[in-house]
Amino acid sequence: MTETVTRMPVTERLMTDRPVKLSCRNVWKVFGREAERFLQNRSTPPSADQIADAGLLAAVRDVSLDIHDGEIFIVMGLSGSGKSTLLRCLSRLIEPSAGSILLDGDDLLKADETRLIDIRRHKMGMVFQNFALLPHLTVLENVAFPLSVQNVGKAERLQRAMEVIDLVGLKGREQSYPRQLSGGQQQRVGIARSLAVNPELWFLDEPFSALDPLIRREMQSELLRLQNVLKKTMVFVTHDFDEAIRLADRIAIMKDGAVIQTGTPEELVTHPATEYVAEFTRDVQRAKVVSAASAMRPRSAGHFDSAVAADLKIQAVAAQVIGGGKPVAVTAADGSVIGELTPDAVLATLIGREAQR
Ligand SMILES: Nc1ncnc2c1ncn2[C@@H]1O[C@H](COP(=O)(O)OP(=O)(O)OP(=O)(O)O)[C@@H](O)[C@H]1O
Numbered sequence: 001m002t003e004t005v006t007r008m009p010v011t012e013r014l015m016t017d018r019p020v021k022l023s024c025r026n027v028w029k030v031f032g033r034e035a036e037r038f039l040q041n042r043s044t045p046p047s048a049d050q051i052a053d054a055g056l057l058a059a060v061r062d063v064s065l066d067i068h069d070g071e072i073f074i075v076m077g078l079s080g081s082g083k084s085t086l087l088r089c090l091s092r093l094i095e096p097s098a099g100s101i102l103l104d105g106d107d108l109l110k111a112d113e114t115r116l117i118d119i120r121r122h123k124m125g126m127v128f129q130n131f132a133l134l135p136h137l138t139v140l141e142n143v144a145f146p147l148s149v150q151n152v153g154k155a156e157r158l159q160r161a162m163e164v165i166d167l168v169g170l171k172g173r174e175q176s177y178p179r180q181l182s183g184g185q186q187q188r189v190g191i192a193r194s195l196a197v198n199p200e201l202w203f204l205d206e207p208f209s210a211l212d213p214l215i216r217r218e219m220q221s222e223l224l225r226l227q228n229v230l231k232k233t234m235v236f237v238t239h240d241f242d243e244a245i246r247l248a249d250r251i252a253i254m255k256d257g258a259v260i261q262t263g264t265p266e267e268l269v270t271h272p273a274t275e276y277v278a279e280f281t282r283d284v285q286r287a288k289v290v291s292a293a294s295a296m297r298p299r300s301a302g303h304f305d306s307a308v309a310a311d312l313k314i315q316a317v318a319a320q321v322i323g324g325g326k327p328v329a330v331t332a333a334d335g336s337v338i339g340e341l342t343p344d345a346v347l348a349t350l351i352g353r354e355a356q357r
């Protein structure tokens, strides 16, 4: 047996083993008159009908999540499903109607105004869906703005701003005003501005939605590259499932304010909890998300000519397995054989997308 591919790839990070950075329990955001009172003094959470009968709108319903240190956590869902509202609650830009939020184990909802400002300035970064740039400031001034709030000296401020402007591909446009930029360029200013403070916890609300597909892919790669270096904790909203599986360690799928399922891209594709989740994942190229471990069968051969690591995706091993024309060993991190992967199983995963139609 060859020893070529038994190493665990570095991309496969077991995030749930890491400490929890941000956690929320039973978070609600209900809009309407006396929403807090409506939620209080109940033995069971209100049903959708009860909320509607009270003339209220539950944008976020009973959401509990644990987001781990260094994780890219994606929130997905259709328009109006509550993604932006959840993000705003998690960063406490708006007050949840009920529930608790812990940041590094501290109760974020109990933090007073001074502490909250301190946390926002030093720990959190936010990229908004609608850019939220300051119209009377240039690109350079917009990006440097959060640093001036942090009392960083002028020379350092400008240097840092130039660095991140370069990073997002806007070098040469430092002196432009937001109105002179395209939507995609404005969004990149927003990204640069939030990166300038080097936040530990980064909230991004559809940051790439205004970009055209090529630049969008570039920015996704850039984000992954940054993440390999900076190892931030990110909560990232998108409604593009391809973007989600490219970036995510884990994905939470929202519908009508509730989180329906949380899991790795692979878990969502191979074990969708509901028809709604299945519908979201239907057009995904399965070979990109399904691992050798999911597609393997119990070992039958006594000897294998080659092996693949259990957590490699089918796309990455397809040529090897189909090219060899016979089952290959699937190996765990310690090199032990845990099953076998047949050319047929690889083909079935590769054509899975077409076969479903
Ligand atoms: N301030 C508000 N007052 C009343 N209703 C609100 C308010 N903010 C949001 N909503 C409602 O809450 C629901 C969730 O909105 P939210 O902006 O969180 O959705 P979203 O998933 O981010 O959608 P999109 O993908 O379009 O950005 C929507 O029905 C919206 O109309």
Ligand SMILES: [Mg+2]
Residues within 6 Å of the ligand: 083, 084, 085, 129, 205
């Ligand atoms: Mg939104």
